Amino acid sequence: MLRLLSPGLWVILLLAVLSSLLVALLPVTRREGAELWTFLPTSVKHYQPVIDDWNRQHPGAPVTIKLLEYSALQRRMLSGFFAGTPTADLLEIERNIASRAFVGPLDRTGFVDLTDRVRADGLDQEIPAAGFTPWSSRGRIFGLPVGFHPVLLCYRADLVEAAGLDVSQIETWDDYFRVLRPLMADRDGDGHPDRYLISGWNTNGGFLDMLMLQADARLFDDQGRPTLDTPRNAAILARLVPWFAGPDRVAADAPDFSAAGNRQRVEGYVVGTLMPDWLAGAWKTDLPALAGRVKLMPLPAWEPGGRRTSAWGGTMIGIARTAPHVEQQWQLIKALYTSPTLAAANYRDAMIVSPLRRLRSLPFYQEPEPYFGGQRVGQLFIAQVGSMPSRPSSPFFPEAHIYVVNVLTALKQHAESIGRYDAATLEPKARELLAAAQASFVHQVARNPFLLPPP
Amino acid sequence: MRRRLLPLLIYGLLAVFATLTLTPFAFLVASTVKTKADFVSTLFLPAGDGLFGVGWDRLTGENYRRIFGELHVPRALLNSCFLASVGSLLATLFSAMGGYALAKFRFPGREGIIRLVLAALIIPGPLLIAPGFQNLWRLGLLDTYAGLMLPGLAPAFGVFLFRQTMLNAVPSELIEAARIDGAGEFRIFFTLVFPLVRPMFGAFLMIMFLGIWNDYLGPQIVLQSPELYPLSTTVAMLKNLHWNDYGLVMAGTLVAIAPVMCLFLLLQREFIAGLTSGAVKG
Numbered sequence: 001m002l003r004l005l006s007p008g009l010w011v012i013l014l015l016a017v018l019s020s021l022l023v024a025l026l027p028v029t030r031r032e033g034a035e036l037w038t039f040l041p042t043s044v045k046h047y048q049p050v051i052d053d054w055n056r057q058h059p060g061a062p063v064t065i066k067l068l069e070y071s072a073l074q075r076r077m078l079s080g081f082f083a084g085t086p087t088a089d090l091l092e093i094e095r096n097i098a099s100r101a102f103v104g105p106l107d108r109t110g111f112v113d114l115t116d117r118v119r120a121d122g123l124d125q126e127i128p129a130a131g132f133t134p135w136s137s138r139g140r141i142f143g144l145p146v147g148f149h150p151v152l153l154c155y156r157a158d159l160v161e162a163a164g165l166d167v168s169q170i171e172t173w174d175d176y177f178r179v180l181r182p183l184m185a186d187r188d189g190d191g192h193p194d195r196y197l198i199s200g201w202n203t204n205g206g207f208l209d210m211l212m213l214q215a216d217a218r219l220f221d222d223q224g225r226p227t228l229d230t231p232r233n234a235a236i237l238a239r240l241v242p243w244f245a246g247p248d249r250v251a252a253d254a255p256d257f258s259a260a261g262n263r264q265r266v267e268g269y270v271v272g273t274l275m276p277d278w279l280a281g282a283w284k285t286d287l288p289a290l291a292g293r294v295k296l297m298p299l300p301a302w303e304p305g306g307r308r309t310s311a312w313g314g315t316m317i318g319i320a321r322t323a324p325h326v327e328q329q330w331q332l333i334k335a336l337y338t339s340p341t342l343a344a345a346n347y348r349d350a351m352i353v354s355p356l357r358r359l360r361s362l363p364f365y366q367e368p369e370p371y372f373g374g375q376r377v378g379q380l381f382i383a384q385v386g387s388m389p390s391r392p393s394s395p396f397f398p399e400a401h402i403y404v405v406n407v408l409t410a411l412k413q414h415a416e417s418i419g420r421y422d423a424a425t426l427e428p429k430a431r432e433l434l435a436a437a438q439a440s441f442v443h444q445v446a447r448n449p450f451l452l453p454p455p
Numbered sequence: 456m457r458r459r460l461l462p463l464l465i466y467g468l469l470a471v472f473a474t475l476t477l478t479p480f481a482f483l484v485a486s487t488v489k490t491k492a493d494f495v496s497t498l499f500l501p502a503g504d505g506l507f508g509v510g511w512d513r514l515t516g517e518n519y520r521r522i523f524g525e526l527h528v529p530r531a532l533l534n535s536c537f538l539a540s541v542g543s544l545l546a547t548l549f550s551a552m553g554g555y556a557l558a559k560f561r562f563p564g565r566e567g568i569i570r571l572v573l574a575a576l577i578i579p580g581p582l583l584i585a586p587g588f589q590n591l592w593r594l595g596l597l598d599t600y601a602g603l604m605l606p607g608l609a610p611a612f613g614v615f616l617f618r619q620t621m622l623n624a625v626p627s628e629l630i631e632a633a634r635i636d637g638a639g640e641f642r643i644f645f646t647l648v649f650p651l652v653r654p655m656f657g658a659f660l661m662i663m664f665l666g667i668w669n670d671y672l673g674p675q676i677v678l679q680s681p682e683l684y685p686l687s688t689t690v691a692m693l694k695n696l697h698w699n700d701y702g703l704v705m706a707g708t709l710v711a712i713a714p715v716m717c718l719f720l721l722l723q724r725e726f727i728a729g730l731t732s733g734a735v736k737g
Binding site: 006007008009011012013015016018019020022023026027028029040041066067068069071072075076079083085086257259262263266285286287288289 | 490491492494495496530533534536537540541543544585588589592597600653656657660661664675676679680681682683688691692694695699700701718721722724
């Protein structure tokens with residue numbers, strides 16, 4: 001029979017024998033004690049020395065850190081919380097994942113309620129309430145935030161300065177588009193502007209979320225109830241339409257975290273980008289070609305005197321309800337999140353600014369950053385912390401974003417069909433679309449009996 | 456004249472399609488030896504003053520050094536080889552045996568089993584993830600290779616495929632003659648039946664090997680220790696949520712696809728023969 005095997009079959013057979021032997025011989029370390037799951041490679045790098053120290057001091061309850069892919073972490077965490085399958089004792093997770101774990105009765109959520117511990121240790125005095133809202137549900141806190149993530153506007157300083165434009169005159173979005181309009185000239189004569197002034201699109205939920213938060217156009221109230229249909233939301237969506245459509249269009253879609261979008265940024269196709277602190281760190285890694293060519297400024301406000309920042313993203317660390325030594329884990333996560341050494345590492349590697357008041361005066365936040373033209377980037381972000389909008393958490397955030405995107409897309413189509421792009425004309429239609437979206441969304445949310453609005 | 460032009464036209468078209476197919480591979484290979492700055496500023500090799508206008512001095516082997524030096528990729532490569540080779544061999548063997556039994560043996564409940572196999576074919580795989588995970592947990596097989604391989608050892612598709620092949624390609628008279636001559640069932644299977652279905656065996660082996668090699672969801676769910684991860688999972692973890700080292704990801708991707716490309720070249724005869732067997736009546 002062996003004579004009948006082809007070379008390919010022989011190769012697979014040989015591969016099976018050799019790899020089986022090697023796999024059997026190579027050891028797999030089965031670790032004892034608690035586990036910390038994270039999706040951030042920088043966390044593994046930064047936390048490992050602290051955890052090694054911790055393990056030396058607590059030999060009976062060692063902790064291991066594991067890096068998991070983002071969606072794998074979400075799947076395993078939720079199956080652990082909902083079905084009782086094994087999960088980590090400590091979980092460092094991103095905002096969109098976290099809120100999905102806060103469903104269900106408060107005393108049965110997957111995470112330990114940290115509210116009393118936060119208050120007892122005075123962390124609520126160190127971190128303003130807005131820092132906890134993304135990690136809270138129904139007034140209870142389930143995680144410690146790694147940062148605040150204030151948003152600034154990153155712009156191509158090289159292009160702006162070469163054109164002799166002065167950004168110091170800019171206070172509002174209207175100012176921004178007026179002052180930088182010369183950059184949109186069609187120099188190559190193809191009938192389209194060579195550059196667009198802002199990177200974003202009406203289908204980008206994160207982009208819209210930042211702009212709406214900045215304008216206090218909220219999708220949920222503090223109790224987590226949907227509030228899509230408000231005059232403020234309608235006004236902001238109506239004002240956003242001419243950004244994406246019509247003769248005065250200023251925005252172009254340069255997708256974040258993609259090679260194509262990064263190339264558009266390097267080529268100067270988009271001039272401005274909304275930038276939270278962690279995105280500044282990502283650019284330093286992903287876009288070395290822009291080093292020294294970009295600068296940061298506060299977001300232009302919607303109205304004169306208005307808010308000059310917003311918020312995007314975020315990461316928390318929490319303790320799973322199944323963890324056997326909650327008090328010990330609490331001490332560990334406090335050690336991780338309040339360490340000045342880790343705050344420095346987090347800033348230098350990822351540009352994330354600590355949410356703790358006492359750490360914000362550390363000297364490294366004052367250092368000039370060559371990537372951003374020598375600006376004191378840490379200080380620029382910290383200056384906006386006090387103005388940051390509150391972001392209530394809801395497991396239905398992704399769905400709310402879809403509704404908003406659908407409303408804005410329909411509004412844009414309506415504007416194109418009537419050939420009018422001014423906010424005053426579009427606002428009634430925006431209100432009508434939001435009312436329909438709100439009715440449908442409330443119906444969807446009401447399917448979860450544990451998250452019904454309080455009576 | 457027409458006879459001369461036709462091959463030219465065909466080869467010209469084939470050359471165009473080959474170029475279209477190979478361009479992404481060229482991009483992939485070029486990306487693995489570029490720096491981060493060159494990745495976003497040039498499409499293929501970085502421009503420079505060197506031969507063919509390429510900046511040869513700007514090419515870097517750093518991505519491969521990190522892949523094989525700092526990361527878990529060599530161990531993941533071994534794990535993938537183990538999972539794909541052992542898994543595909545066992546799955547193909549058991550599918551062939553199952554298909555042979557259903558095609559050539561008469562026993563009570565046979566029709567019921569065939570219907571069960573057919574029913575299993577129409578159940579979408581993702582539907583079985585949650586109950587499968589629960590079962591593996593209860594059996595204590597989470598984070599083990601057994602937990603990953605056992606559920607796929609006799610795939611319904613394979614059993615049904617081999618049943619149909621056995622019905623068409625293996626004459627019952629031949630099996631009867633072997634039994635009369637005193638051959639045992641295993642001897643009949645390996646010395647008589649196997650040579651007749653060898654093309655299908657090769658084709659299905661290749662399909663299974665590729666499927667297991669590329670399986671991303673299964674290892675993500677079942678395995679928890681980084682030392683056990685195969686390449687699909689390890690390469691996916693090179694990609695971060697918000698920032699990416701594209702050169703590293705591309706190098707990891709190339710390392711992940713190169714072995715299966717070589718294997719396909721080795722097994723292509725069986726693969727094509729298996730796929731086309733029965734296509735021509737004769």
